[in-house]
Amino acid sequence: MKLELKGITKSFGALVANDHIDLVVESGEIHSLLGENGAGKSTLMNVLYGLYEPTFGEILIDDQPVKFSGPADAMAAGIGMVHQHFMLVPVFTVAENVALGGESTTFGGILNLNDTRAKVREVSARFGFNVDPDALVEDLPVGVQQRVEIIKALVREAKILILDEPTAVLTPQETDELMEIMRQLKANGTSIVFISHKLREVKAISDTITVIRRGKVVGSAEPGTSTTELASLMVGRAVNLTLDKAAATPGDLTFKVSNLTVMSDAGQRLLDDISFSVADGEILAVAGVQGNGQTELTEAVLGLHKHISGSIMLDGNELVGRSVRQVLDAGVGFVPEDRQDDGLVGEFSIAENLVLDLYTKEPYSRWGSMNRAVIGKNAEEKVAEFDVRTQSAQDAADTLSGGNQQKVVLARELSRPLKLFIASQPTRGVDVGSIEFLHKRIVAERDAGTPVIIVSTELDEILELGDRIAVLFAGKLMGIVPGKSSRELLGLMMAGLPANEAQAQLDGNAATMEGERS
Amino acid sequence: MSQQIETAKTPSPPAKESEGTHLVREIMSGNAVISVLAVVVALVIGGILIAVTDPRVSAASGYFFADPMATLSAIWSSISEAYGALWRGATYDPTARTWQGQLGIFETLTFATPLIFSGLAVTLAFRAGLFNIGAQGQIILGATFAGAVGFGMHLPPVVHLLVVILAGALGGAIWGGIAGFLKAKTGAHEVIVTIMLNYIAISLVLYLLKNQLKDPNSSNPISPQMDANALFPLLLGPNFRVHAGLILAILAVIGVAWLLNRSTLGFEYRAIGANPKAARTAGMLVSRGYITVMLISGALAGLAGVAQIAGTEKSLDSEIAGSIGFDAITVALLGRSKPWGTFFAALLFGAFKAGGTSMAVNADVSIDIVAVVQSLIVLFIAAPPLIRSIFRIKESRREGVSA
Numbered sequence: 032m033k034l035e036l037k038g039i040t041k042s043f044g045a046l047v048a049n050d051h052i053d054l055v056v057e058s059g060e061i062h063s064l065l066g067e068n069g070a071g072k073s074t075l076m077n078v079l080y081g082l083y084e085p086t087f088g089e090i091l092i093d094d095q096p097v098k099f100s101g102p103a104d105a106m107a108a109g110i111g112m113v114h115q116h117f118m119l120v121p122v123f124t125v126a127e128n129v130a131l132g133g134e135s136t137t138f139g140g141i142l143n144l145n146d147t148r149a150k151v152r153e154v155s156a157r158f159g160f161n162v163d164p165d166a167l168v169e170d171l172p173v174g175v176q177q178r179v180e181i182i183k184a185l186v187r188e189a190k191i192l193i194l195d196e197p198t199a200v201l202t203p204q205e206t207d208e209l210m211e212i213m214r215q216l217k218a219n220g221t222s223i224v225f226i227s228h229k230l231r232e233v234k235a236i237s238d239t240i241t242v243i244r245r246g247k248v249v250g251s252a253e254p255g256t257s258t259t260e261l262a263s264l265m266v267g268r269a270v271n272l273t274l275d276k277a278a279a280t281p282g283d284l285t286f287k288v289s290n291l292t293v294m295s296d297a298g299q300r301l302l303d304d305i306s307f308s309v310a311d312g313e314i315l316a317v318a319g320v321q322g323n324g325q326t327e328l329t330e331a332v333l334g335l336h337k338h339i340s341g342s343i344m345l346d347g348n349e350l351v352g353r354s355v356r357q358v359l360d361a362g363v364g365f366v367p368e369d370r371q372d373d374g375l376v377g378e379f380s381i382a383e384n385l386v387l388d389l390y391t392k393e394p395y396s397r398w399g400s401m402n403r404a405v406i407g408k409n410a411e412e413k414v415a416e417f418d419v420r421t422q423s424a425q426d427a428a429d430t431l432s433g434g435n436q437q438k439v440v441l442a443r444e445l446s447r448p449l450k451l452f453i454a455s456q457p458t459r460g461v462d463v464g465s466i467e468f469l470h471k472r473i474v475a476e477r478d479a480g481t482p483v484i485i486v487s488t489e490l491d492e493i494l495e496l497g498d499r500i501a502v503l504f505a506g507k508l509m510g511i512v513p514g515k516s517s518r519e520l521l522g523l524m525m526a527g528l529p530a531n532e533a534q535a536q537l538d539g540n541a542a543t544m545e546g547e548r549s
Numbered sequence: 550m551s552q553q554i555e556t557a558k559t560p561s562p563p564a565k566e567s568e569g570t571h572l573v574r575e576i577m578s579g580n581a582v583i584s585v586l587a588v589v590v591a592l593v594i595g596g597i598l599i600a601v602t603d604p605r606v607s608a609a610s611g612y613f614f615a616d617p618m619a620t621l622s623a624i625w626s627s628i629s630e631a632y633g634a635l636w637r638g639a640t641y642d643p644t645a646r647t648w649q650g651q652l653g654i655f656e657t658l659t660f661a662t663p664l665i666f667s668g669l670a671v672t673l674a675f676r677a678g679l680f681n682i683g684a685q686g687q688i689i690l691g692a693t694f695a696g697a698v699g700f701g702m703h704l705p706p707v708v709h710l711l712v713v714i715l716a717g718a719l720g721g722a723i724w725g726g727i728a729g730f731l732k733a734k735t736g737a738h739e740v741i742v743t744i745m746l747n748y749i750a751i752s753l754v755l756y757l758l759k760n761q762l763k764d765p766n767s768s769n770p771i772s773p774q775m776d777a778n779a780l781f782p783l784l785l786g787p788n789f790r791v792h793a794g795l796i797l798a799i800l801a802v803i804g805v806a807w808l809l810n811r812s813t814l815g816f817e818y819r820a821i822g823a824n825p826k827a828a829r830t831a832g833m834l835v836s837r838g839y840i841t842v843m844l845i846s847g848a849l850a851g852l853a854g855v856a857q858i859a860g861t862e863k864s865l866d867s868e869i870a871g872s873i874g875f876d877a878i879t880v881a882l883l884g885r886s887k888p889w890g891t892f893f894a895a896l897l898f899g900a901f902k903a904g905g906t907s908m909a910v911n912a913d914v915s916i917d918i919v920a921v922v923q924s925l926i927v928l929f930i931a932a933p934p935l936i937r938s939i940f941r942i943k944e945s946r947r948e949g950v951s952a
Binding site for chain 1: 807812813814817820823824827829830831832833
């Protein structure tokens with residue numbers, strides 16, 4: 032099935048989110064839509080899916096103009112969409128979710144799920160999804176939930192599948208699995224519109240790439256186009272993708288974690304006997320697949336965990352057993368993993384968010400009374416310094432794009448003298464232009480002599496920032512390796528091999544290859 | 550369809566909250582225009598009800614086609630008489646027989662006083678993310694504590710009143726604090742707990758009125774009269790009921806406005822209310838916030854109890870709280886959980902109460918119409934999309950169009 036968008040324009044009041052966009056998706060093609068956050072990709076797809084009515088322009092399927100007045104029309108025409116935030120009912124089973132909206136019933140309106148179960152099994156078997164139709168969605172990992180969304184579309188016989196930022200929520204492994212699924216779907220004749228701002232993924236999977244900036248198509252590219260070229264097309268200016276980072280000049284080891292063990296409320300070991308230390312002026316990057324104890328490690332330092340043993344020493348002071356307030360006061364800057372959930376109060380203004388953990392300090396407040404003038408002035412300065420793109424510092428934080436929200440969090444945490452800086456997923460869901468900026472600020476903090484811990488599931492980021500790299504697996508430390516270690520080594524460690532065994536295995540492989548060659 | 554677009558326009562939900570919480574938040578944080586329009590629409594519908602139930606209108610409509618003007622003028626006079634009487638009763642009525650009766654505005658202020666306190670109680674808790682349905686119970690406890698020291702002790706002037714005020718605030722604070730404590734320590738939902746505490750409060754006061762607090766000279770479950778020193782001084786002499794509690798209420802509005810908007814404590818409450826996880830990560834003690842905000846909220850509701858017993862009722866009975874605790878929720882809703890909004894909403898409800906009687910007497914319209922109008926206000930505020938579609942107001946788009 033061939034899909035064509037002709038001159039699609041969608042405006043919201045004065046704002047033109049899509050400006051005369053032309054796009055052709057051929058049958059059995061993986062077509063990537065590349066653009067920064069806020070470029071208008073999702074708006075375009077919502078037009079295509081019948082959620083928005085275009086202001087101008089038309090949609091053609093197999094050269095026939097069609098008009099959608101809602102998602103039901105789009106689905107009937109063979110378009111399926113997997114939203115960035117899944118549209119699943121967590122307490123329903125897979126089969127119930129798939130049936131939702133197209134339930135078949137027997138006499139008396141009794142729900143008949145057997146057909147759906149069979150269909151789920153069939154699709155699941157055909158593409159090797161490995162999804163149990165009777166599993167509860169809330170029990171499934173995110174990657175599998177995404178497959179349920181894909182199954183939903185396939186059961187409704189979608190010929191064109193729109194994937195809106197599907198990898199934003201996935202671990203590197205899950206991303207690889209998703210790409211495999213996409214290739215299979217393509218082989219089966221399904222067209223895929225893949226929306227992303229991650230250059231590597233787009234290059235790896237696409238047949239055609241269309242780049243959108245500020246609501247306009249600014250060009251299309253072959254997958255062979257260089258990453259730098261794609262990035263500058265997307266951002267609209269030359270982007271430096273490799274970070275200029277001087278070698279670290281580590282000072283004293285001021286941050287020491289010894290024998291740290293964290294238990295869950297249910298008595299499960301989340302972190303198991305972790306010991307490491309970080310020196311002044313050094314970045315320790317913590318790698319690992321999501322959910323292997325990284326979150327718990329950062330939260331334990333901040334004092335968010337109850338069942339904790341071992342010791343966390345900062346500058347000679349014990350942090351274990353202190354409240355979050357006391358830890359922050361001890362000089363810890365903390366960027367949480369999920370800025371919307373933990374880092375910001377969405378309905379507060381940017382100015383208020385910039386003092387979210389400083390509001391008790393002078394000059395922001397005195398005698399329990401906030402000083403609005405000082406807070407406002409602080410906001411003006413930080414917005415300028417961190418290049419937060421906003422109309423006014425009094426705007427609510429949730430009006431900002433992800434990258435700008437992250438700048439606000441970073442601006443707040445870096446705006447006081449620190450003895451330790453911890454950032455979890457500092458650039459998750461952030462556009463390329465902002466990543467560059469955020470990385471520079473983190474390195475600048477290191478160069479100012481602060482010990483820095485960066486937790487990331489993105490190997491690129493780990494390799495770019497880390498002076499040393501620690502790898503966590505199932506709550507255990509697999510070892511700490513130098514910053515310039517190979518991806519293969521890190522991959523093996525992330526899969527659960529201690530550093531020396533992983534190295535030995537790599538050396539062994541190299542030796543056998545040598546042996547075979549001679 | 551339009552609704553669908555509105556929701557689809559939000560690319561990333563700002564905070565993961567339940568549908569119910571989100572709805573309540575939308576209701577409580579809408580703009581003042583919606584509030585005003587809700588009142589207008591409620592009054593219009595109330596007017597229709599007044600007209601159709603008026604026998605003069607039905608009589609005139611019998612010969613509608615012969616003389617349509619007669620029906621229309623009957624409708625007009627029916628509605629204008631009723632609302633005119635309501636308005637005059639609540640403000641100034643030159644036709645009243647006594648000059649005290651002419652100045653209904655002071656009755657409005659008297660009725661508004663406890664509503665201001667209890668409305669603030671609901672407003673404050675709501676801003677910290679807690680839905681305090683328990684103002685009723687907190688008022689009863691406040692009145693009980695205030696009464697116990699008001700007729701149980703005999704102290705010099707000023708001192709006695711201060712003790713009464715503090716006791717009332719303490720009583721309400723205890724009752725609110727229980728809900729806050731249970732929420733913070735066990736996660737018990739404050740809505741359930743405060744509703745249950747309402748029942749306990751009413752049973753408790755009945756028990757005390759039959760035993761410890763009973764007036765020995767009366768056969769009814771009613772307490773002795775408050776000491777004269779324990780009463781709020783009347784502001785305009787013995788001819789009007791309006792008392793110094795009103796001044797305290799206005800001070801409370803100013804205090805809560807400062808607390809919420811200017812103080813570090815209020816900053817904490819608002820952060821906890823909007824995103825408790827981010828508040829915790831920023832070093833705020835969320836559970837302590839829940840406890841202290843419910844203590845303050847309960848104390849405010851307790852002051853409403855003081856306004857009742859030391860202002861207008863002068864002795865304790867089981868009806869001391871009337872429906873104030875429940876009206877308080879509506880007042881806070883109408884006031885958009887803002888301190889001054891709550892103040893003006895309380896004045897409006899005070900006016901309904903003061904004017905309702907005048908409407909019943911002078912225009913022969915059932916006082917129930919006031920209750921109907923009040924309920925309609927709640928209905929329209931609780932359904933902002935309804936008001937928006939009636940008046941074709943666009944939903945304010947806080948999210949820019951991103952993604």
